[in-house]
Amino acid sequence: DGGITQSPKYLFRKEGQNVTLSCEQNLNHDAMYWYRQDPGQGLRLIYYSQIVNDFQKGDIAEGYSVSREKKESFPLTVTSAQKNPTAFYLCASALTDQPQHFGDGTRLSIL
């Protein structure tokens, strides 16, 4: 079955560490997105990519980085510059003009 796989489901980070969240899709979607979800705030867009080797900042890109070397993969790195990284991170993908499909998320916590 096609879908979006996010890994790991739970991730712990020490202060000052960078961590990378994985997002893989086999839906042949061109566009991919990363969102951050905090309680009571809905989803906020971190980065998005509409084609391979190209990506754009969303509303809250500071402290995050991404790459899009393959159509199927859009990893997100949470850098040490992100001062409040504890959140639920959701990856999504979409075909042009179609609704976004979401993965099951990664919950990041600080030790």
Added chain:
Amino acid sequence: AQSVTQLDSQVPVFEEAPVELRCNYSSSVSVYLFWYVQYPNQGLQLLLKYLSGSTLVKGINGFEAEFNKSQTSFHLRKPSVHISDTAEYFCAVRPPSGSARQLTFGSGTQLTVLP
């Protein structure tokens, strides 16, 4: 730019009662409208969408929504809820075309169905 307001952060309702989750939006251009549902520790699942045509849209799990352009609203309804409908519901909008085609989400409504 678009914005979405979900007026109720929490909606408790008894099983088999009807429910309405409210969503209002603001946009200077026409938009597509969506409702997503999120169960605990999971991603979002599309419930229904309005792109054009009939303003009454039917979705999965017995939900429906009505687009009201004059009131810029897209309220979600279900005539009889079940315990399994307990989840968080998000309203979202995006422009039909443009360079980004990003979704703008509301802050969510937690629906709790009580026995």
